[in-house]
Amino acid sequence: MSIPLVWIVAAFAACLAVAVMTRGTRGAVRGLGRAALAGAGALGAWLLVDGVIIHGLAADPDIAQLAWGQMAGRMIAQFWPVWAALALTFALSLAYRRRLGLYGKLFGSSIGMIGFALVMFWIFTALFADLIATHDAIAQVSGMRNAPPGTPLPDPGARYEFFLLGGDAQARDVFSRMVMGARDVLAIAPAATAFAFMVGITLGLPAGYYGGRFDTALTFVSNLVLAFPVILLFYLLVTPDIVATGLPMWMAAVLFLFPVIFLSVLWNSRYFTHPLRRNIYVGLTLVIGLWIYSGLAFNADPLGVWGMSPNMLNVFVAVVFVNAPTVFRIVRGLTLDIKSRDYVAAGQTRGERPSYLMLWEILPNARGPLIVDFCLRIGYTTILLGTLGFFGLGVSPESPDWGSTINQGRQLLTVYPHAALTPAIALMSLVLGLNLLADGLREESLRD
Amino acid sequence: MLSFVIRRLATLLVTALCLTFLVFLLTNMQPRLETLAKTQGSARMSDAEVQSWLVREGFDRPIIERYGEWLGVVPGWTREQTDGTMRGRCIDRVADPAEADTRCGVLQGYWGSSTRFQAEVGDVIAARLGATGMLMLWVVIVMVPSALAVGVLAGMREGSRTDRSLSTVSIVSAATPEYVSGVIFIALFASSTFGISPLLREWGLMEANILFLGNARSAMDQITFWNFALPVMTIAFYGMGYIARMTRASMAEVMTQQYIRTARLKGVSFPAVVLRHALRNALIAPFTVIMLQFPWLLNGVVIVEVLFSYPGFGWALVEGASNNDIELLLACSVVAVVVVLITQLISDIGYVYLNPRIRIS
Numbered sequence: 001m002s003i004p005l006v007w008i009v010a011a012f013a014a015c016l017a018v019a020v021m022t023r024g025t026r027g028a029v030r031g032l033g034r035a036a037l038a039g040a041g042a043l044g045a046w047l048l049v050d051g052v053i054i055h056g057l058a059a060d061p062d063i064a065q066l067a068w069g070q071m072a073g074r075m076i077a078q079f080w081p082v083w084a085a086l087a088l089t090f091a092l093s094l095a096y097r098r099r100l101g102l103y104g105k106l107f108g109s110s111i112g113m114i115g116f117a118l119v120m121f122w123i124f125t126a127l128f129a130d131l132i133a134t135h136d137a138i139a140q141v142s143g144m145r146n147a148p149p150g151t152p153l154p155d156p157g158a159r160y161e162f163f164l165l166g167g168d169a170q171a172r173d174v175f176s177r178m179v180m181g182a183r184d185v186l187a188i189a190p191a192a193t194a195f196a197f198m199v200g201i202t203l204g205l206p207a208g209y210y211g212g213r214f215d216t217a218l219t220f221v222s223n224l225v226l227a228f229p230v231i232l233l234f235y236l237l238v239t240p241d242i243v244a245t246g247l248p249m250w251m252a253a254v255l256f257l258f259p260v261i262f263l264s265v266l267w268n269s270r271y272f273t274h275p276l277r278r279n280i281y282v283g284l285t286l287v288i289g290l291w292i293y294s295g296l297a298f299n300a301d302p303l304g305v306w307g308m309s310p311n312m313l314n315v316f317v318a319v320v321f322v323n324a325p326t327v328f329r330i331v332r333g334l335t336l337d338i339k340s341r342d343y344v345a346a347g348q349t350r351g352e353r354p355s356y357l358m359l360w361e362i363l364p365n366a367r368g369p370l371i372v373d374f375c376l377r378i379g380y381t382t383i384l385l386g387t388l389g390f391f392g393l394g395v396s397p398e399s400p401d402w403g404s405t406i407n408q409g410r411q412l413l414t415v416y417p418h419a420a421l422t423p424a425i426a427l428m429s430l431v432l433g434l435n436l437l438a439d440g441l442r443e444e445s446l447r448d
Numbered sequence: 449m450l451s452f453v454i455r456r457l458a459t460l461l462v463t464a465l466c467l468t469f470l471v472f473l474l475t476n477m478q479p480r481l482e483t484l485a486k487t488q489g490s491a492r493m494s495d496a497e498v499q500s501w502l503v504r505e506g507f508d509r510p511i512i513e514r515y516g517e518w519l520g521v522v523p524g525w526t527r528e529q530t531d532g533t534m535r536g537r538c539i540d541r542v543a544d545p546a547e548a549d550t551r552c553g554v555l556q557g558y559w560g561s562s563t564r565f566q567a568e569v570g571d572v573i574a575a576r577l578g579a580t581g582m583l584m585l586w587v588v589i590v591m592v593p594s595a596l597a598v599g600v601l602a603g604m605r606e607g608s609r610t611d612r613s614l615s616t617v618s619i620v621s622a623a624t625p626e627y628v629s630g631v632i633f634i635a636l637f638a639s640s641t642f643g644i645s646p647l648l649r650e651w652g653l654m655e656a657n658i659l660f661l662g663n664a665r666s667a668m669d670q671i672t673f674w675n676f677a678l679p680v681m682t683i684a685f686y687g688m689g690y691i692a693r694m695t696r697a698s699m700a701e702v703m704t705q706q707y708i709r710t711a712r713l714k715g716v717s718f719p720a721v722v723l724r725h726a727l728r729n730a731l732i733a734p735f736t737v738i739m740l741q742f743p744w745l746l747n748g749v750v751i752v753e754v755l756f757s758y759p760g761f762g763w764a765l766v767e768g769a770s771n772n773d774i775e776l777l778l779a780c781s782v783v784a785v786v787v788v789l790i791t792q793l794i795s796d797i798g799y800v801y802l803n804p805r806i807r808i809s
Contacts, residue, residue: 224466231765242474387625390627391766403627414635415641436619
């Protein structure tokens with residue numbers, strides 16, 4: 001435990017040194033202090049809520065239960081790679097914020113910084129999950145069923161001596177499941193949101209730009225999907241029966257084609273006048289894109305690098321399918337607004353082709369609202385994934401993702417709340433971080 | 449205006465047709481029908497028995513034809529059984545086969561029969577919608593005034609300390625989906641060993657074992673503060689954040705207008721300016737948001753009804769979906785589509801009345 005602490009202190013010292021050299025003592029101290037305060041505040045609030053609620057559990061005096069302070073200390077120590085990475089990220093970003101564009105400006109608003117810290121906390125947790133987790137997330141330890149937080153293992157051996165946040169109804173470590181669950185959530189949510197954006201942009205730009213029948217038809221379809229109650233749609237799309245019919249695969253075949261189309265058209269319209277460059281970029285996009293496409297959609301990657309389990313694909317496709325129509329509507333609205341601007345008319349007069357106008361004149365000018373919505377939408381996708389887990393759809397019951405864990409924990413909620421509360425608070429803090437980040441980005445992008 | 453409403457209603461009809469056809473397709477896929485046969489018959493049926501069950505219940509004919517039967521534009525199926533009695537879509541629901549209509553579907557007012565609840569879908573949906581209606585009513589009563597109050601208080605002095613703290617509250621509430629806030633509320637208020645209840649009992653402030661009930665089934669008989677507070681709070685909390693933030697933005701924009709400054713300069717007090725001059729104009733934008741929030745409420749209702757086992761519409765939907773109850777799901781999707789599109793229509797029309805600068809063509 002002492003080694004990680006030394007690392008954290010060293011990392012902080014190094015960051016402070018870098019910041020002092022580049023920005024002068026006062027600015028660096030103020031910036032770092034603010035960041036540290038925000039992080040400590042968030043952590044404190046979390047521990048407080050967690051602590052107050054589960055307080056009644058630590059009752060048995062015979063076993064060497066951990067006290068709340070000890071448990072918090074052990075957890076903070078367990079998260080040491082995250083603290084080190086966070087400190088490094090913040091120090092570097094604060095030091096070079098003036099050269100980092102919109103990302104740098106984020107560090108001017110405290111809301112944006114708190115949001116960024118929360119999001120990065122979970123991203124680093126997902127990255128270093130193997131280092132942080134104290135136990136195997138799906139291994140059952142006998143005698144630890146519904147154990148209260150801080151219970152020592154009866155026969156630890158080489159394992160970590162405590163269940164820091166207790167055990168669940170199947171005698172698995174709640175803390176490790178929360179940490180590993182971050183990996184599950186963060187593997188799907190941003191990627192699914194990115195795919196939904198590719199689909200929405202590829203369809204929304206031409207719909208707004210050309211209008212007419214094409215627009216009417218697409219708008220009708222998107223309204224149709226939006227009128228569907230999300231949970232009914234999930235029940236219809238994300239079940240083992242549906243995997244057997246092959247429907248998710250065909251939906252994936254359609255939806256996953258859009259990123260390839262988007263990137264090819266993007267390069268083609270930009271480098272149309274430089275055939276050599278154009279051919280290289282489009283060729284590379286097609287080769288790499290279709291390679292990934294074959295792996296993800298049909299599980300037929302010849303090299304076996306890309307692939308998704310049928311269940312995962314099913315969840316992924318359903319989430320993209322639910323998100324894409326909203327993105328489509330936003331992009332279409334922005335396109336309708338921007339296409340009446342003078343610089344688009346100037347482009348048309350210069351003889352720029354529609355694809356260039358859409359992708360290199362209109363899209364870059366719509367980026368502000370789109371980036372903000374991207375952050376919000378990752379949060380919403382996280383909520384959707386949780387909903388899927390809550391109804392026990394799509395993922396295997398063993399999976400440590402937060403939604404399923406909440407679902408399993410709610411059976412004994414009034415007796416052993418720690419098993420459901422831990423993932424619930426984790427999910428909430430991630431979504432809150434994304435919302436705060438979006439708020440900060442919106443504020444900063446409105447400023448110029 | 450009239451032509452606008454008629455056009456919207458036509459869109460509603462087309463959307464409902466497309467949506468129900470999609471649901472029909474998805475629920476009638478072969479693996480699903482086999483699951484249905486096994487849940488209705490017995491779990492150990494052989495493949496041949498499953499096939500004969502499907503034929504006996506009329507699932508063996510083309511999908512378009514059966515969709516037409518559900519709509520009531522195609523005559524219902526009839527078939528003579530091996531024992532000489534007649535069976536059919538329309539015959540099964542009446543005592544005497546001779547009295548049965550040839551067509552029985554939605555157009556004739558028959559919504560089919562629910563395999564899960566063993567009752568007519570129309571009755572099931574009506575009863576469940578009534579229960580959900582009560583829940584929704586209380587949610588709206590709690591959510592809308594509190595969201596508007598938070599938004600107006602935050603937006604009337606942009607950047608003040610009140611604004612900052614209230615905005616934080618609304619961001620937090622918008623980041624807490626129902627299954628998270630529900631779990632937290634139950635742990636805090638509805639457990640006899642943790643949270644607030646044991647503390648209150650210790651201090652002698654409370655007689656009962658728990659502050660609120662974590663299960664709303666008893667609210668079917670009688671709604672009390674004790675059994676209904678948690679489900680209502682859970683839904684209202686998530687919906688509140690978004691409305692409050694929209695109200696705040698709209699209020700902040702109105703407060704920068706010239707006529708507000710004029711009113712302040714001629715000596716009208718700040719509360720009077722907010723209440724008489726700003727409020728009305730600031731409430732136009734949130735009105736749309738509130739109306740468009742209803743379809744989202746429906747979503748929250750499903751989660752909350754499952755979490756608190758309150759047998760309403762959302763609970764029926766989940767029960768139907770997990771048992772592949774085809775006709776119940778069709779009726780549920782019709783209800784959902786009507787709710788979504790009618791609220792859109794009301795929000796558009798209401799917007800015109802509230803804001804005379806906008807014309808609908």
